[in-house]
Amino acid sequence: MVNKKEAILKVLGEVVDPWMKTDYLTARMAKVSEDGESVTIELGYPAKSVKEDIQNQVVKALEAAGLQAKVEVEQKIIAHAVQRTLKVLPNVKNIIAVSSGKGGVGKSTVAANVALALAAEGAKVGVLDADIYGPSQPMMLGALGRPMTNDGQNMNPIESLGLEINSIGFLIDPDEPMIWRGPLVAQALTQLLTLTNWHDLDYLVIDMPPGTGDIQLTLSQTVPVTGAIVVTTPQDIALLDAKKGLRMFQKVNVPILGLVENMSVFVCPQCGHVEHIFGEGGAKRMSETYHVDVLGQLPLDAGIRKEADSGAPTVVSSPDSLAGKIYREIALKAAAAIAKTAKDMSLKMPSVRVENN
Numbered sequence: 430m431v432n433k434k435e436a437i438l439k440v441l442g443e444v445v446d447p448w449m450k451t452d453y454l455t456a457r458m459a460k461v462s463e464d465g466e467s468v469t470i471e472l473g474y475p476a477k478s479v480k481e482d483i484q485n486q487v488v489k490a491l492e493a494a495g496l497q498a499k500v501e502v503e504q505k506i507i508a509h510a511v512q513r514t515l516k517v518l519p520n521v522k523n524i525i526a527v528s529s530g531k532g533g534v535g536k537s538t539v540a541a542n543v544a545l546a547l548a549a550e551g552a553k554v555g556v557l558d559a560d561i562y563g564p565s566q567p568m569m570l571g572a573l574g575r576p577m578t579n580d581g582q583n584m585n586p587i588e589s590l591g592l593e594i595n596s597i598g599f600l601i602d603p604d605e606p607m608i609w610r611g612p613l614v615a616q617a618l619t620q621l622l623t624l625t626n627w628h629d630l631d632y633l634v635i636d637m638p639p640g641t642g643d644i645q646l647t648l649s650q651t652v653p654v655t656g657a658i659v660v661t662t663p664q665d666i667a668l669l670d671a672k673k674g675l676r677m678f679q680k681v682n683v684p685i686l687g688l689v690e691n692m693s694v695f696v697c698p699q700c701g702h703v704e705h706i707f708g709e710g711g712a713k714r715m716s717e718t719y720h721v722d723v724l725g726q727l728p729l730d731a732g733i734r735k736e737a738d739s740g741a742p743t744v745v746s747s748p749d750s751l752a753g754k755i756y757r758e759i760a761l762k763a764a765a766a767i768a769k770t771a772k773d774m775s776l777k778m779p780s781v782r783v784e785n786n
């Protein structure tokens with residue numbers, strides 16, 4: 430006779446997590462007590478807003494199989510693997526690079542909203558503004574002032590809207606043209622990353638400089654990135670650039686968490702008419718060709734611009750708007766995609782030392 434624990438595990442092997450699209454057994458997220466009286470689902474992504482749905486989903490699946498148990502849903506975010514030649518930072522579990530093939534497609538707006546959405550789901554989140562050409566995170570996130578230092582070497586991030594923030598904008602003169610060469614920029618950004626006193630972050634969202642030149646390539650080789658989000662607009666030319674971005678990350682073995690298509694459609698505020706101003710279906714075609722997910726498609730929306738430019742992005746100022754909902758879905762899908770990547774094993778591996786006796 431099959432005991433209760435085994436029967437429950439069999440059911441959990443058929444219940445698919447809505448964000449990871451994997452069943453709880455395969456994803457190794459389910460724990461069942463020996464007597465089968467209690468079930469714990471340990472999510473690898475922050476999920477405050479969806480925990481209850483997941484709990485109901487599991488309870489219902491068990492009931493349908495004639496089983497009853499106390500079901501709890503918890504979240505435990507761990508560090509995942511980065512490029513083989515690099516090490517995960519000790520105080521940042523996962524780094525998400527938000528990049529775009531060209532400027533002005535809404536990369537910084539997506540980065541800010543995704544960071545806020547992850548924080549709203551219960552994660553500890555930081556933002557590193559590495560966009561040397563237009564550091565806009567301090568303005569978008571209302572992060573005023575300059576990072577202070579206690580020891581003359583490390584900087585304390587600025588705190589705003591529940592996030593820890595540091596920006597290259599604090600260190601450069603925004604009125605001076607940026608003429609640094611790639612290696613110098615990468616060096617400055619790596620220092621900004623490692624010399625900031627991040628406080629045990631689950632995710633650090635990096636707003637990357639736009640483009641796919643040598644600065645971006647050097648960064649993708651020197652910053653320990655867990656996964657990348659590529660932002661694009663539907664225009665063909667932006668998509669061509671986005672393709673270069675995808676290939677760049679694939680070349681350096683950084684998993685692509687997915688694509689975000691920004692300014693996808695225009696919805697007329699007067700009559701509700703939907704217009705595909707910049708063409709239709711580009712991100713979908715690209716996702717099929719490159720086998721990457723589309724995390725979300727955002728409309729061209731005056732609210733998004735106003736909210737971001739006034740220091741309170743959509744996720745905090747209109748969380749229940751359509752755009753707010755799309756940003757939250759993008760963040761959940763990206764975090765779930767990270768949860769599916771390989772764990773960071775570097776702490777578990779003994780360090781090898783060769784000694785001459």
Ligand SMILES: Nc1ncnc2c1ncn2[C@@H]1O[C@H](COP(=O)(O)OP(=O)(O)OP(=O)(O)O)[C@@H](O)[C@H]1O
Binds near residue numbers: 537734737
């Ligand atoms: N979906 C949207 N609808 C309307 N306006 C938007 C949308 N997304 C972004 N914007 C606005 O477009 C402008 C450019 O966005 P953003 O700064 O995020 O782009 P970017 O790709 O980071 O540019 P760069 O890399 O050149 O700094 C901003 O004023 C922003 O508020």
